Amino acid sequence: MLKQFHNPMSQKLMNTKLLYKLIRTNGPVTKNALIELTGLKQTTCGRIVEELVQEGLIIESGTDRSSGGRKPIMYDINSKLYYCIGIDISRTFTKVLLLDIHLKVKDEAKLRMDHTCSPEKTISFIINAIEKMLNKNQIQHAQLLGIGIGAIEPLDREKGIIFNPLYFPANNWRNIRISEILRNHFNTRILVDSGVNTAIRAEYEIGLNSVVGNLAYTIAGVGIRLGLMTNHQLFHSPATGFGKYGNGHMVVNTNGRKCDCGNYGCVQTYSSILALKEEIIHHLKRGHSSILTEKIANPDEIEFEDICWALKNDDQLCSFIVKDFGFYTGMGVANIINLFQPDIFILEGPMYSRLELFYETVTKTASERIGKIYPGYEVKFSHGYLGENAAAIGAGSMVLGYYID
16 A cells, blocks of 8 residues: 555545554554644544554554553554665665665665776676665565665766766766666666665654754765755755766865866866865875885875875874865855755765765864854754765665655
């Protein structure tokens, strides 16, 4: 019955869907509580609840305290009936999550993305991971509500096509019809959106319990991605299908380094792993002192992990450059706040999660600049509640939302 919720509905089916959603949100819950929440007649509510029990969509879950007479039965969602898959395809990893109807992670698999991770290899990993999860957890294909994918832009959300993402570690990611490929294998609903949009959706629905309606979410890693929610509505830009260079191209220093887009001083040149590596390597080649030279003889071989190590060991050169990057990135973050005025700004991705000095400098700079413009207005900054699982959980949430929202 759950899969019927997306179809044009009769009044009865609309009421059934409403009760199911309320039980999922508020359960365990009694019939009387559902009647108060919906305004449905007692007979109507009772009949639909019994039908949901017979369909296996909900289960009896204990009893509530009695105010006299028999204790009322409480009902909850049957979390073992349906499942969905959430996938996050980023430049650093591909993650596959098996999620129950409450979007709780039941199983997961992760692939580190490198130059060998062609579309064929990555999609093969996804298919094999899903099959293994279903078999391991004794879940039939018919129990799969669908597969949600949060992917790198540019993409076609409606057709499920990943175009030609910049900075991808492997070649040949051009016009990949990922929805079609997965649908042919699993014969289920496939939904695709930008990974940062699925991440902000997950943080809104689960991390923040849908209370805060004005959010900004940025991911800084190999590239920069930005998601926005205003008045509880996720902002979908038509530029998603054209954004070859991503979202990191607000100019914050006209005298800065040249960016791939052709401009100078974009946030991308101060917020990405590639830019940070290039800047540190440039300084080392000019003879600046750093403990990195004690660990690695050839500056060109320095990796992001080495920079993280140097910062933990109080390397002055890395600290200086990271603070400089944080200052200009903070200016960009302040500009976004000035435009959209979010209540919470979530800063995620390796640049923020691995480089605490960068996170601290960005938030301090942004707060000081906004404080001068809007005295008393404070934005809460956060790493987020769901970490690197956010985009995949949000992708699974898209599938569930397709049927019950």
